[in-house]
Amino acid sequence: MKKLKIASIPGDGIGREVVPAAEDVLHTVAEIHGGLSFEFTNFPYSCEYYLEHGEMIPEDGLERLKDFHAIFLGAVGNIKLVPDHISLWGLLIKLRREFEQVINIRPAKVLKGVQSTLLNPNDFDLMVVRENSEGEYSSVGGRMFKGEDEIAIQNSIFSRKGTERAMRYAFELAEKRKKHVTSATKSNGIYYSMPFWDEVFKEVSKDYPNIDADSQHIDALAAFFVTQPERFDVIVASNLFGDVLTDIGAGIMGSVGIAPAANINVNGKYPSMFESVHGSAPDIIGKGIANPIGQIWTAKMMLDYFDEEELGTLLLDIVESVTGDRILTPDLGGKSSTKEVTNEIISRLKKRT
Template identity: 45%
Template structure:
């Protein structure tokens, strides 16, 4: 039997509801199999922790996570705190501290989901967006001077390094190579950002030579938004900078039906540190504590976590349960136009894992 140590960090808002739901699914999975066991440790870091300690996570937080096999994360964000404090103090501190430089976001239309692209079949929208996750527009380089005065100035620097661009493009080409269509779209903005993005384009051409069996093209980020809506079937694997992919992946999730169903993996592909898995929906304080949060994005993140751990059969077991539940409109939460609760969806997924013939 394999035992995996999983860190649970619910964070803020509905993260405190969907991460416990993710734990329930993993526990159901372990009960259904004789070859898997999970040991969980809960960390109460986030905005409430900040109010008590003036930091989002303790100074030794990374050391406490280092020995874990994976991290299941909820969300960071609280209307009572500035966004840069909640984001940089927790999620980005973990991502950058563990060099989780590859952010991977699969998107497809799950069974039973009424997606906005009415003329689009589920086969036409099956993408994976790879986001550079360690530098670029979120490098944290910059500053403010003369605060509060008319001459106040603020600068944010998009910092891209050759090694950072090479490794994310190499990761994206490799991922595209592993998918049936062997196709990659490299998103850029080198017509306006003439230094770092020109380097990005040049490195893309260099790395492409290592993957002669991958078909690839280049798209400007603004044109990419239109292509995602108008020609979804022309896309498969997509790679973009930290900011561009952040925006495009939210658009992709909305086109697939809801932000509530979309998962994310923050990966250290070299496996030096634990990788982190999370839904992309954010803290959603407007529905916090009402039992209305859609846990599907968390469950799909669990699938990605299991795949990263090498437990592909278990991952498919959970994915089959997710698809069985989304196929039933009575189990759709409000974001999908239904009335089901977080608990009802979670119970249904767990039941299907334990008894595949039941819903």
């Protein structure tokens, strides 16, 4: 029996609604497998936890989490309770940094029955590999002076190790897909870091002669995401560029509510973390209409990570059969509740046994 111990952090807002739904789906998947089981341990880390304890996660929180096989995260943030820079840096980014989750991956594809925001989406199916530990989000810099003389300095840090690691991950992923990697750059405007990025990309690409490789400046690339997303397979990008591109990817799919993500630890020392990207959605908390697909697709990515790709594919196929029959939550133009969509996915999974 393959027993996977998962730290579950529903977090804030609708995270508390969609994480239990996705856990129910994963238990059903495990039943189908027969030799797989999930054991979820719930942790209350959230903005409400911060208001009660003065911290997003306790001092020994990382120690409590480090021996789990993975972390399953719902949503972090409630601007009405805690400023975003405190909630995100105190929990989400802390987990990414301390657990060396150096790669972030986010897919974007046309789902059956889901109306893309594009007039002609042409069945795009792409994956963004984002360097997740340094780059433009390096916390190096400072502020000085006051008034009209005040200045702020933010330094971007690009190491050869981190840059090459993200690129190799992208090439190896492309070998399982359509064998095409696009590098997001801006070497015509950013003088030092982006030419360095381009040089490393060119060097790495030589080790993968069977993969088509090209580079696109980020402004043009962002436009192509909207006009010709079907031309892309795997895109590798820096921390900031990857962040922007993946939100565009969620937008052109039709709703951020269906977008999944994975934060990958590649050295095996700490757990990887799987999260939906829709945020806490305070406007629909408690209404029972939160879209569970983002968290369920995130569960699919977790199955893939644990070498259960056949089950992951089955799960996404079932999700698409449900969306294809227009069983959708209101954010996708439907009338179904969180529970109704989840129950339909579970029902169809059970019929596959």
